[in-house]
Amino acid sequence: MSITALRTVTKASANPVSLAETKAHLRITHDAEDANITSLIKVATDWAQVFLGRVLMDTTVVVKMDRFPESGDAAELMADPLGQWYRVNSAAGRKREAQKRDKSILLPGGFVTAVNDIDYTDALGAPQTLTGPSSQTPGTDYNEDLTDDEWAFVYPFPSVGWPAVTSEDVNAVAIEYQVGWLEATDIPESIKHAIRFKVADLFTIRDTQDAGSKSQLIKVAENLLEPYVVPHY
Numbered sequence: 001m002s003i004t005a006l007r008t009v010t011k012a013s014a015n016p017v018s019l020a021e022t023k024a025h026l027r028i029t030h031d032a033e034d035a036n037i038t039s040l041i042k043v044a045t046d047w048a049q050v051f052l053g054r055v056l057m058d059t060t061v062v063v064k065m066d067r068f069p070e071s072g073d074a075a076e077l078m079a080d081p082l083g084q085w086y087r088v089n090s091a092a093g094r095k096r097e098a099q100k101r102d103k104s105i106l107l108p109g110g111f112v113t114a115v116n117d118i119d120y121t122d123a124l125g126a127p128q129t130l131t132g133p134s135s136q137t138p139g140t141d142y143n144e145d146l147t148d149d150e151w152a153f154v155y156p157f158p159s160v161g162w163p164a165v166t167s168e169d170v171n172a173v174a175i176e177y178q179v180g181w182l183e184a185t186d187i188p189e190s191i192k193h194a195i196r197f198k199v200a201d202l203f204t205i206r207d208t209q210d211a212g213s214k215s216q217l218i219k220v221a222e223n224l225l226e227p228y229v230v231p232h233y
Contacts, residue, residue: 006109007064009176012057015041016048016184017192017199025196026203037199044198048191051222053230054110054150055180056187061109064171068120068162069103103162104155109179110230112152115144116176123164130163150230152177194224 019038023029026037049056107115114134118141122128131139132154134146142162144154154175156162165172181187201217 006055006061006179008059009062010060012055012059012180014057014184016045016056016187017041017195018184022196022199026200033203037203040199040202041195043202044195047198048195048221048225051225052110052191052228053108054228056110056191057184058113058178058180058182060116060176061179062174062176063107064174065105066170066172067165068156068173069105070162104153105175107152107154107175107177107179108230111149111181112146112177112179113182114146114178115154116178118142118154119174119176120163121166121169121172123166125166125168128163152179188228190224191228194221197221197224 019034019041022037022041023034028037045056055061115132116136118130118132120128120130130141131137132142132144134144142154142156144152146152184192197217198221201215201221204217205215
């Protein structure tokens, strides 16, 4: 998993494109290159995920933060020249989508299918777990909006709010959720074609002196991915 705000708990069980369809794209009929092509599919998938800012196949991930958002805050993914991190940001700087609900927590990675649970360390230092509508064990501790394939977020009920957490622990809150399409057949064809074009580029250049330049295949792949990039506001 290459989106740096996320930590993988359980990897995807399949790739977005299969070995057979990738070999057909490459017009390869023998099996001598199968291991290499399989490796390149993984590399191309990782590249596509970074370019898109989203996870493609169903993956269990976790994001962590020091505390829950307070009134007027929203938690969001921030960026700096050295990478990305997840933090609670004030109302003035929250992302456009996070503005919809006070105290919302924006979940990065694209298409979220379920929020498994939210673990936190309470003010007394004891571990606690919150559950919601799509949790492994359904609960009513928070609400969620998983209707968009770009943005998903969780938020507390206004009458209850988020619980207090310890002020001594770093990453006192951990949100585990499922992100990515459940089946490869659900992924838009443009994304799968882009991955195959990336594999073709990697397969073609190998160790040649052309490896340092952007090929026409990569330009085609990027154009195919562009409509599905998760925007950062």
